Amino acid sequence: MNKQFFTENRVVYRAVVAAGDPWMYEVKAGQYFRIVDLEGNQAVDTLFYNAQDHSERYSATDTIREQGNIYLTTGSVLQSNLINPMLTIVDDTCGRHDTIGGACSAESNTVRYAIEKRSMHSCRDSFLTALGKCSCNHDKPMTKADLSSNINFFMNVPVSPDGHLDFDDGISAPGRYVEMQAHMDVLVLVSNCPQLNNPCNGYNPTPVEMIIWQ
Numbered sequence: 678m679n680k681q682f683f684t685e686n687r688v689v690y691r692a693v694v695a696a697g698d699p700w701m702y703e704v705k706a707g708q709y710f711r712i713v714d715l716e717g718n719q720a721v722d723t724l725f726y727n728a729q730d731h732s733e734r735y736s737a738t739d740t741i742r743e744q745g746n747i748y749l750t751t752g753s754v755l756q757s758n759l760i761n762p763m764l765t766i767v768d769d770t771c772g773r774h775d776t777i778g779g780a781c782s783a784e785s786n787t788v789r790y791a792i793e794k795r796s797m798h799s800c801r802d803s804f805l806t807a808l809g810k811c812s813c814n815h816d817k818p819m820t821k822a823d824l825s826s827n828i829n830f831f832m833n834v835p836v837s838p839d840g841h842l843d844f845d846d847g848i849s850a851p852g853r854y855v856e857m858q859a860h861m862d863v864l865v866l867v868s869n870c871p872q873l874n875n876p877c878n879g880y881n882p883t884p885v886e887m888i889i890w891q
């Protein structure tokens with residue numbers, strides 16, 4: 678990977694994803710994909726697919742095993758379920774990203790918080806909303822079976838010595854970003870997490886910016 682210096686004239690796509698919204702887009706091989714935590718303390722739940730064959734997708738277990746580390750940061754190679762490198766994190770001003778905690782859902786909201794939280798917005802529902810609207814997969818529509826273990830960018834989920842997961846206060850801050858370079862054409866599916874019940878978003882979901890440059 679040859680890290681280039683970012684300049685505005687290299688930008689090919691740029692969009693702000695509002696608090697709680699889904700987003701889906703294709704990043705071409707060789708391009709850089711930057712996620713900016715505009716206001717800080719926002720969790721960005723993300724899935725990656727091989728744009729030509731959606732059955733090849735990001736694999737948390739293969740990524741963790743291959744790098745020998747449960748946290749993601751600069752140098753982490755995001756592996757597919759076929760053990761192909763999909764993207765490499767080339768820059769990271771936050772320093773820690775989770776890939777164990779999973780995406781929030783109506784079910785987890787009910788179990789973790791309260792039965793009345795069932796109707797609240799969740800990442801799983803946002804993923805499905807985005808898949809339903811996307812024309813990129815009309816040849817072979819994607820369904821909930823295509824939702825596998827995701828990355829939670831900017832989310833701080835330390836694993837304690839006794840093996841339990843803590844959903845801790847974020848360590849990100851306004852303007853921090855993570856940037857990766859794609860090794861293949863990747864379809865990116867994001868839920869800008871709408872979670873209001875734990876500190877991953879500071880109990881207040883905020884917008885993020887997506888920048889693709891080459």
Ligand SMILES: [Zn+2]
Nearest residue numbers: 720722829870
């Ligand atoms: Zn999340």
Ligand SMILES: [Zn+2]
Nearest residue numbers: 781800870872
């Ligand atoms: Zn969520």
